[in-house]
Amino acid sequence: MKNQANPWLTSNLFLLGLGLLPAAILIGALLYFTAWAFAFSFTDLALVGRKSVEWNWVGLQNFERLFTRRGFLESLWTTVIFVFFSAIVGQSVLGFLLAAVLRGSQSTIRSVVEVCIMLGWLLPDIVAAFLWSATTSQTGLINQLIVVPLGFPPINFINEYALPIVTIANIWKGTAWSYLLFSAALDSVSREVVEAAKVDGATPFQRIWLVQLPIIRPHIATNMLFITIWTFTYFPLIFAMTGGGPGRQTEVLAVFLYNQSFSRGNLGFGSAISVAMLVIVGLLSLVYLRMLREPK
Amino acid sequence: MESTGTSRVTAIALAFMAVIWISPFSWLLLNAFNPMSTGQLEIPRAVGLDNFALAVSGNAGRQFLNSMLIAAGTATLSVIVGISAAYPLSRLRIPGRNAFLWTLVLLRMLPSAGVLVPLYFAAQRSGLLNQLGVIIALTVLNLPFTLLLLKNFFDTVPIELEEAAYVEGASLLQIVTKIVLPMSRAGIAVVWFYSFTGAWNEFLLPLIFARVQDAFPMSVGLYAAFGQQGAINYGFLTAFSIIYAAPAVGVYFLLRRNMNTGFAGVGVKG
Numbered sequence: 001m002k003n004q005a006n007p008w009l010t011s012n013l014f015l016l017g018l019g020l021l022p023a024a025i026l027i028g029a030l031l032y033f034t035a036w037a038f039a040f041s042f043t044d045l046a047l048v049g050r051k052s053v054e055w056n057w058v059g060l061q062n063f064e065r066l067f068t069r070r071g072f073l074e075s076l077w078t079t080v081i082f083v084f085f086s087a088i089v090g091q092s093v094l095g096f097l098l099a100a101v102l103r104g105s106q107s108t109i110r111s112v113v114e115v116c117i118m119l120g121w122l123l124p125d126i127v128a129a130f131l132w133s134a135t136t137s138q139t140g141l142i143n144q145l146i147v148v149p150l151g152f153p154p155i156n157f158i159n160e161y162a163l164p165i166v167t168i169a170n171i172w173k174g175t176a177w178s179y180l181l182f183s184a185a186l187d188s189v190s191r192e193v194v195e196a197a198k199v200d201g202a203t204p205f206q207r208i209w210l211v212q213l214p215i216i217r218p219h220i221a222t223n224m225l226f227i228t229i230w231t232f233t234y235f236p237l238i239f240a241m242t243g244g245g246p247g248r249q250t251e252v253l254a255v256f257l258y259n260q261s262f263s264r265g266n267l268g269f270g271s272a273i274s275v276a277m278l279v280i281v282g283l284l285s286l287v288y289l290r291m292l293r294e295p296k
Numbered sequence: 297m298e299s300t301g302t303s304r305v306t307a308i309a310l311a312f313m314a315v316i317w318i319s320p321f322s323w324l325l326l327n328a329f330n331p332m333s334t335g336q337l338e339i340p341r342a343v344g345l346d347n348f349a350l351a352v353s354g355n356a357g358r359q360f361l362n363s364m365l366i367a368a369g370t371a372t373l374s375v376i377v378g379i380s381a382a383y384p385l386s387r388l389r390i391p392g393r394n395a396f397l398w399t400l401v402l403l404r405m406l407p408s409a410g411v412l413v414p415l416y417f418a419a420q421r422s423g424l425l426n427q428l429g430v431i432i433a434l435t436v437l438n439l440p441f442t443l444l445l446l447k448n449f450f451d452t453v454p455i456e457l458e459e460a461a462y463v464e465g466a467s468l469l470q471i472v473t474k475i476v477l478p479m480s481r482a483g484i485a486v487v488w489f490y491s492f493t494g495a496w497n498e499f500l501l502p503l504i505f506a507r508v509q510d511a512f513p514m515s516v517g518l519y520a521a522f523g524q525q526g527a528i529n530y531g532f533l534t535a536f537s538i539i540y541a542a543p544a545v546g547v548y549f550l551l552r553r554n555m556n557t558g559f560a561g562v563g564v565k566g
Contacts (some may be wrong), residue, residue, distance in 0.1 A: 016383070026377065103309065109310055126497075131324055236500070274410030
């Protein structure tokens with residue numbers, strides 16, 4: 001890291017700079033496009049029609065509409081519920097439990113379970129949506145195997161329990177990431193520490209709660225950061241399964257943004273939604289990054 | 297005695313979970329291998345590969361190649377651009393580089409629908425509304441994450457090794473290709489894999505960039521096939537889904553050993 005002491009770096013500054021160049025250009029492009037998106041949020045730009053050419057600056061009007069018109073706040077609430085139950089409660093807790101339990105299991109069981117949950121994660125979003133629509137349909141697996149044999153009429157899950165179903169589908173799809181991360185984190189906890197706690201008479205629960213969890217705290221923060229943000233802006237699975245419906249029951253912010261921008265063509269208002277999402281994501285990240293820094 | 301009892305209960309619970317986890321696939325497999333598929337969950341009367349033959353011929357086959365081109369192109373371009381920038385970023389003391397990288401990652405958390413409109417206008421003006429345009433656009437969107445991960449991996453390579461190699465007379469290029477890259481192989485594999493699956497799964501961007509059916513990747517093709525009203529050919533769709541899902545699954549299992557080591561590096565640093 002010390003510039004001065006490393007002659008193979010200092011004598012090749014030109015070459016290193018050349019290496020930075022392509023990335024710098026692409027990053028520049030990214031910043032440029034983002035700046036555009038910000039600028040759009042202060043206009044009444046539309047996808048088609050007169051306003052797509054003769055757009056005007058409208059000041060903060062789009063941002064006012066976020067709070068005065070129906071839609072944004074409802075979508076925000078739906079998103080919070082979706083993120084809390086599918087990412088934090090579902091993926092994170094389940095992923096951690098699996099990682100903790102599977103460490104002590106036979107390697108065959110471990111491999112089998114790992115492969116099963118990985119399959120969900122590796123499946124492309126559109127295929128996962130297709131699969132879950134079929135599984136929860138009136139003639140699908142859940143109805144044929146559980147509901148009908150118990151003597152109930154088949155339930156159209158996607159219509160009646162839309163939000164819980166997309167939440168479960170997302171848990172099914174995303175748990176593997178948390179599992180892998182926690183599994184790697186637990187591997188980094190030295191066995192001596194855990195053994196020492198065992199000798200001192202700590203119960204298995206205490207060993208996890210008081211010994212392992214504090215040690216892997218940075219991993220937990222990182223995991224939370226990534227999955228919260230991903231889930232917050234997650235689009236394809238919900239869009240392909242429900243399109244935001246029935247009604248607006250599953251219209252999370254990402255779907256709301258898409259519907260406003262591309263179905264209704266309000267690019268200006270859509271940009272304001274994405275700016276608002278960015279602000280929320282930024283605040284969340286600050287909280288998590290503090291969690292990451294503090295204990296050191 | 298007690299501990300074997302507990303572990304048996306755990307094993308059964310785990311096996312039960314694995315079955316639940318994998319059960320949605322039953323419908324996919326039953327329909328894909330059933331030449332007379334109706335989209336219902338039923339045991340096929342005959343088993344055949346007719347659906348798969350349909351799913352690799354004609355348009356569907358071309359969509360497979362399109363997806364492959366986009367995914368491999370994006371992953372390779374991201375890794376090359378990423379490596380050449382991440383090494384200087386890791387070794388040179390550039391003030392505020394960490395804050396800068398994190399800001400970029402945050403910016404990327406902007407839902408991609410947000411930057412889609414400016415991207416589309418730019419691509420239209422420079423004549424890049426094609427596969428190459430999708431590859432470049434996806435690389436741009438991937439780059440912050442790629443840079444951050446690769447820099448973290450390079451940070452873990454001990455600088456003493458490079459020092460020793462320099463003393464022995466190695467050039468910068470030799471140091472990078474003979475020491476740094478081999479030692480961060482796991483990390484590079486992870487980054488390549490992420491970019492590959494990300495681009496393979498990408499739906500929105502190619503949907504907007506690919507104007508003609510010849511240019512559709514599989515994600516758009518599958519979605520379009522959904523939308524075609526009338527008799528939905530479930531056999532074809534399920535077989536197509538399996539073929540679409542296969543490369544990401546295959547690449548993962550090829551890189552599995554590297555992946556699990558690589559994950560440790562994702563975890564810690566800020």
